[in-house]
Amino acid sequence: MLAQAYAAAGQHKTALASYDRLARLAPKSAKPLADKALLLQQMGDMQAADEALRRALRLSPLNGSLLRMLTAAKTPPDDPIVARFKEAWEKQQLSAADRIEAGFGLAKVFGAQGWDYLNEANALQRAAAPWKIADRDAEVTGLLRAMGSGPWPEAPAPAADRRPIFVTGMPRSGTTLLEQILSGHADVQGTGETGLPLRACYSVLVQNGGFRDVSGLTGAELATIGQRYLDGMERFHQATGVFTDKSINTYMIMGLLHHILPQARVIVVRRDPRDIGLSIYRNFFATGTHGYSNDLADIARYVATMERCVEHWHAARPEAFLEVRYEDLVTDPEPAIRGMLDYCGLDWDPACLTPEKNLGAVKTLSVDQVRSPINPNSVGGWKRHAAALSPLLETLGELTAPWD
DSSP: OHHHHHHHTTOHHHHHHHHHHHHHHSTTOSHHHHHHHHHHHHHTOHHHHHHHHHHHHHHSTTOHHHHHHHTTSOOOTTOHHHHHHHHHHHTTOSOHHHHHHHHHHHHHHHGGGGHHHHHHHHHHHHHHSOOOHHHHHHHHHHHHHHHTSSOOOOOOOOOTTOEEEEEEOSTTSSHHHHHHHHHTSTTEEEOOOOOHHHHHHHHHHEETTEEOOGGGSOHHHHHHHHHHHHHHHHHHHOOOSEEEEOOGGGGGSHHHHHHHOTTOEEEEEEOOHHHHHHHHHTSOOOTTTSGGGGOHHHHHHHHHHHHHHHHHHHHHOGGGOEEEEHHHHHHSHHHHHHHHHHHTTOOOOGGGGOGGGOOSOOOSTTTTGGGSOSOOTTTTGGGGGTTTTHHHHHHHGGGGGGGO
């Protein structure tokens, strides 16, 4: 726990030393080594992470989580560890939990030849944590109805010295890259994915299992949302001045946040939903956190709920946010970055062009990708897997039109 506290506070060297101490105290336990490896990956030291994971796998040879972490960086199919897990998979020697994570790891190693691993891993995870699109639809419908009712009361002006830049969009849409770009600016602090924007709003909006109409709230209640958010950011993330917040669900309430915190800026990252869908389906999310991710058709349906939210704010408060296309950002970075900085009221900083040099820890699935220079390598990647993605493509329908 102490090592995790040091890591959360950004004291990475102290945290690593704590994990080493724990490993010495418990030489037969793989966990301190796994925790150390995770922090090293977040810091961008993939080689040291690889070494720690291989040590952990000697202690826990069929730990699926360790294999999945190992494959976050390129791991060749002929690696002895991969061979061991492949044999264990075929002989049904893995527990259900290990089989899920090992399946994602093996699928990454074998690429286009790994879809059987990927499909089974996703099916097992869905069985472990069932999910229904109807629940998501009901949440979005209720929330948009509550925010679309009548004029909103004015909230007292908040402290203007704290200026959040909310970066939002679907998972795997490029939000981590965009935050790394912005937090590379000399005047911007990166805070990662805090989850606080939606929690602050729901703390006031949710009542008796439903949503209160925003038009029926008082100005003081709206101000409470803003204050709870800013207080939480300062308390848990030491966020002051200009800072980014990459909470992906912020698009649901971005118009309300702009009303409450007019000094804030919101950037919505848009990406071809076919590339998003492929990336979501073949990446492991902690069981129960992104239930839609295990079914290609459900991923498309989830994308549609985001589109509903963005369309709502386009109609209601178009001034509340800026949209940035991932494809434009990675193909011709400078114009896109200059546009974002202008929107955020920030001067040009050439450091924004080299986010791979940003030393901030990355606590998302993009730990490896964001350590490379900005590039368009993943644009259109879905085309190589079109046949396997047919449930996604069919369900998306016209949602792909802007990218065709």
